[in-house]
Amino acid sequence: xxxxxxxxxxxxxxxxxxxxxxxxxxxxxxxxxxxxxxxxxxxxxxxxxxxxxxxxxxxxxxxxxxxxxx
Amino acid sequence: xxxxxxxxxxxxxxxxxxxxxxxxxxxxxxxxxxxxxxxxxxxxxxxxxxxxxxxxxxxxxxxxxxxxxxxxxxxxxxxxxxxxxxxxxxxxxxxxxxxxxxxxxxxxxxxxxxxxxxxxxxxxxxxxxxxxxxxxxxxxxxxxxxxxxxxxxxxxxxxxxxxxxxxxxxxxxxxxxxxxxxxxxxxxxxxxxxxxxxxxxxxxxxxxxxxxxxxxxxxxxxxxxxxxxxxxxxxxxxxxxxxxxxxxxxxxxxxxxxxxxxxxxxxxxxxxxxxxxxxxxxxxxxxxxxxxxxxxxxxxxxxxxxxxxxxxxxxxxxxxxxxxxxxxxxxxxxxxxxxxxxxxxxxxx
Amino acid sequence: xxxxxxxxxxxxxxxxxxxxxxxxxxxxxxxxxxxxxxxxxxxxxxxxxxxxxxxxxxxxxxxxxxxxxxxxxxxxxxxxxxxxxxxxxxxxxxxxxxxxxxxxxxxxxxxxxxxxxxxxxxxxxxxxxxxxxxxxxxxxxxxxxxxxxxxxxxxxxxxxxxxxxxxxxxxxxxxxxxxxxxxxxxxxxxxxxxxxxxxxxxxxxxxxxxxxxxxxxx
Numbered sequence: 001x002x003x004x005x006x007x008x009x010x011x012x013x014x015x016x017x018x019x020x021x022x023x024x025x026x027x028x029x030x031x032x033x034x035x036x037x038x039x040x041x042x043x044x045x046x047x048x049x050x051x052x053x054x055x056x057x058x059x060x061x062x063x064x065x066x067x068x069x070x
Numbered sequence: 071x072x073x074x075x076x077x078x079x080x081x082x083x084x085x086x087x088x089x090x091x092x093x094x095x096x097x098x099x100x101x102x103x104x105x106x107x108x109x110x111x112x113x114x115x116x117x118x119x120x121x122x123x124x125x126x127x128x129x130x131x132x133x134x135x136x137x138x139x140x141x142x143x144x145x146x147x148x149x150x151x152x153x154x155x156x157x158x159x160x161x162x163x164x165x166x167x168x169x170x171x172x173x174x175x176x177x178x179x180x181x182x183x184x185x186x187x188x189x190x191x192x193x194x195x196x197x198x199x200x201x202x203x204x205x206x207x208x209x210x211x212x213x214x215x216x217x218x219x220x221x222x223x224x225x226x227x228x229x230x231x232x233x234x235x236x237x238x239x240x241x242x243x244x245x246x247x248x249x250x251x252x253x254x255x256x257x258x259x260x261x262x263x264x265x266x267x268x269x270x271x272x273x274x275x276x277x278x279x280x281x282x283x284x285x286x287x288x289x290x291x292x293x294x295x296x297x298x299x300x301x302x303x304x305x306x307x308x309x310x311x312x313x314x315x316x317x318x319x320x321x322x323x324x325x326x327x328x329x330x331x332x333x334x335x336x337x338x339x340x341x342x343x344x345x346x347x348x349x350x351x352x353x354x355x356x357x358x359x360x361x362x363x364x365x366x367x368x369x370x371x372x373x374x375x376x377x378x379x380x381x382x383x384x385x386x387x388x389x390x391x392x393x394x395x396x397x398x399x400x401x402x403x404x405x406x407x408x409x410x411x412x413x414x415x416x417x418x419x
Numbered sequence: 420x421x422x423x424x425x426x427x428x429x430x431x432x433x434x435x436x437x438x439x440x441x442x443x444x445x446x447x448x449x450x451x452x453x454x455x456x457x458x459x460x461x462x463x464x465x466x467x468x469x470x471x472x473x474x475x476x477x478x479x480x481x482x483x484x485x486x487x488x489x490x491x492x493x494x495x496x497x498x499x500x501x502x503x504x505x506x507x508x509x510x511x512x513x514x515x516x517x518x519x520x521x522x523x524x525x526x527x528x529x530x531x532x533x534x535x536x537x538x539x540x541x542x543x544x545x546x547x548x549x550x551x552x553x554x555x556x557x558x559x560x561x562x563x564x565x566x567x568x569x570x571x572x573x574x575x576x577x578x579x580x581x582x583x584x585x586x587x588x589x590x591x592x593x594x595x596x597x598x599x600x601x602x603x604x605x606x607x608x609x610x611x612x613x614x615x616x617x618x619x620x621x622x623x624x625x626x627x628x629x630x631x632x633x634x635x636x637x
Binding site for chain 2: 028030031032033035036038039040042043046047050051054057058061064065068
């Protein structure tokens with residue numbers, strides 16, 4: 001969870017800066033529409049990260065169950 | 071389950087209806103940005119999403135507004151392009167009110183685009199040329215405006231297209247609220263009958279609420295970076311959200327710090343109820359006492375009527391419902407996982 | 420819950436305090452040393468900073484003063500109370516006692532702090548009222564949280580983590596009110612803030628009554 005949080009934070013803070021350097025303030029172009037894109041992306045990544053976390057826990061549980069059956 | 075499909079349908083609707091409709095036409099700036107009274111100026115107005123060539127120049131009207139009563143009308147008006155208008159104004163010598171300078175609003179009324187306004191567009195400074203005779207302020211000029219009714223979102227200066235974030239950033243906050251309420255309700259139920267299932271639910275709702283809280287905070291920081299200039303401006307609502315998240319981090323630390331799970335569950339449930347009660351003033355009383363950059367800042371924790379128009383409501387309310395239902399769906403998965411894990415651990419013991 | 424039972428419990432708290440005087444004097448010393456640290460660190464304190472530092476001193480002193488109220492009592496003694504009295508009068512006695520303790524502490528802190536760092540308070544009656552309200556609010560929140568924390572393993576750390584978010588609305592309102600008493604902000608409608616503060620206190624007291632039995636039983 002912590003790792004995912006750092007990734008999200010990193011994306012939120014660092015990436016816009018990088019984009020701004022490469023292309024003259026990319027995020028502010030076309031009426032700041034890329035801010036919306038960024039927000040949707042962040043939400044998507046966050047939710048997927050949480051789902052991945054649940055899936056990992058489930059996999060562990062499945063292994064546990066399998067070991068018990070043997 | 072029907073509500074899971076509903077959440078998917080609503081979120082798809084939110085993304086489509088939130089991204090596809092255009093913004094209403096607006097004025098980004100006028101040039102020059104300041105003038106002396108008694109001057110004749112040639113003013114250019116730059117439009118956003120506007121189609122100035124779409125109708126005759128004589129049908130387009132352009133005013134500089136001092137207040138709701140006093141305004142100036144443009145004398146010659148030329149359409150330079152779809153997004154550029156040029157007009158001549160003769161600025162009066164005297165201000166209608168007191169004060170050495172004033173900020174005039176620019177208002178453009180277009181038969182096809184409708185009306186658009188830029189507040190404080192032109193700074194008018196009291197000039198020293200008292201002998202020159204300028205025009206007089208018109209009284210009640212701004213009327214017969216064209217109000218176009220279509221599916222477009224309001225144009226706001228500075229935030230422009232990112233107004234669409236209302237459907238993605240703000241619902242995170244609502245989902246968090248609903249999930250935390252569900253968590254507290256389940257904590258109360260747990261305290262009343264000691265059924266471990268309720269404790270599982272309370273914990274899962276709190277955890278999912280935390281997820282949405284973090285997402286709301288992070289997306290808010292991204293948006294704030296481009297709307298307010300920096301990701302964190304110690305805005306009272308940012309602080310309060312951060313504290314709300316701290317409460318639930320503390321809740322999980324408390325749960326984890328007991329050897330006997332039953333005892334930890336009970337005390338965590340007690341803390342959940344107690345902390346939630348102290349969150350209510352945090353979220354509804356404190357924000358009223360401090361200034362905020364968020365909309366509806368003075369005296370209103372939610373949106374004011376000016377911040378949402380009817381078109382936005384058509385997307386905003388479904389968005390809240392859709393994202394919240396998604397939150398409950400995810401929390402449901404978490405609960406089912408926990409139920410399984412508890413069962414497996416029981417078999418082992 | 421009976422009145423004389425409450426008085427008896429209150430009496431017991433005072434007795435305990437006087438028997439182990441080192442606890443009280445420890446807290447007093449804590450406050451004094453914090454004030455001297457402030458004094459050494461910055462001799463001329465601006466009113467804005469004065470306000471913030473004062474409430475921080477009171478906050479930390481309060482946490483340290485209240486944290487012992489449940490931790491110090493061993494499991495055996497808890498069981499003994501459990502047979503003798505009901506949870507409502509016990510928590511009420513503790514809250515009342517802690518309110519008095521914190522009131523004394525904060526008045527003492529104010530006195531010494533004003534002596535050392537100057538006294539920018541313009542509206543003394545209001546400031547005294549704020550001190551009283553602060554003691555009440557801190558006492559309610561900290562007493563209840565310390566009851567939870569006392570049950571866990573690392574109670575002192577947990578106490579700080581758990582109480583910080585709960586105390587924040589009270590603390591913010593207090594700082595604002597005392598800023599008004601220092602004439603840092605002009606606000607004639609501060610009565611509304613006082614009512615808000617009392618409302619928060621009322622909610623927390625009610626919840627303490629309702630929830631304390633669940634912490635209590637084991």
